[in-house]
């Protein structure tokens with residue numbers, strides 16, 4: 001039973017299908033790209049990860065919100081999703097950290113949401129058709145369906161990084177008691193806070209700079225290491241940022257790229273990216289580390305990937321591949337002091353099995369400084 005079950009809402013997809021459900025969160029009409037996430041937990045991180053900018057997120061897990069929303073697990077200062085689809089949301093969350101329930105959070109963030117949808121059936125459909133645009137509306141009117149469909153079909157996500165990136169630099173101290181003393185510049189294409197936390201815990205003070213900061217300005221900060229963050233949208237649209245990364249690569253400063261940062265680095269070396277049919281979003285994606293000959297369960301959230309054949313193997317090697325579909329999940333550049341991954345070693349939500357990559361980044365920083 002849902003609190004405001006008298007208020008109806010509808011999900012409308014670009015193929016013309018209409019799913020009636022129950023309104024929660026904010027009311028009104030929203031249009032976005034409809035994607036699905038298979039995580040059993042981590043909805044707060046999904047809602048606040050800037051990489052979901054422009055997207056209506058469907059949770060395949062049937063009950064969402066059972067541990068509420070807390071003050072610690074925000075991945076950014078706000079929610080970025082364009083809309084939210086669940087089967088059932090939990091009105092009575094139970095957790096020692098709970099600050100509010102899911103409905104109250106979505107209302108506070110003005111996110112239009114719908115419950116009562118068979119999200120597994122919807123996901124099967126998206127897997128067959130590929131991601132589709134869609135709308136959630138509390139004002140559905142059959143006679144205006146064509147106009148709504150036109151709006152849905154015309155929707156595109158554009159200028160995504162500029163929409164989520166900070167506009168001024170910010171500094172974060174290293175974690176108290178952490179070993180080491182390094183300075184990392186994190187390029188903010190829509191970074192998740194757990195990237196900063198993962199660095200702080202390894203003795204790094206972090207300067208977060210806007211995504212459009214030039215290579216010269218970044219290097220003038222004299223970083224011991226540079227991180228290229230995750231972020232939303234089509235990687236190939238960021239031509240100015242890609243040109244700056246191309247200038248950073250030969251600097252010799254250790255560079256670590258995550259997700260969008262990985263894609264942009266590959267583009268900067270002349271590789272191509274492509275859109276996946278329905279992407280990888282969830283916390284159980286198997287990734288094979290070819291060097292270690294081990295498969296890790298990883299947290300992921302991406303709709304694009306680097307095209308393996310387009311990568312110039314004179315520059316390095318494809319170090320990680322997805323065990324489900326064989327797509328590129330990581331690159332180690334031998335020509336440059338750089339390595340990048342498509343998945344999220346900072347996890348949150350998700351398994352922490354690949355946090356060792358942050359340790360490798362610190363080792364590269366130590367080597368570059370002659371500290372090892």
Ligand SMILES: NC(=O)CC[C@H](N)C(=O)O
Nearest residue numbers: 230231259260302303304
């Ligand atoms: N999490 C991310 O950085 C996502 C990268 C990119 N926007 C994609 O969808 O592929």
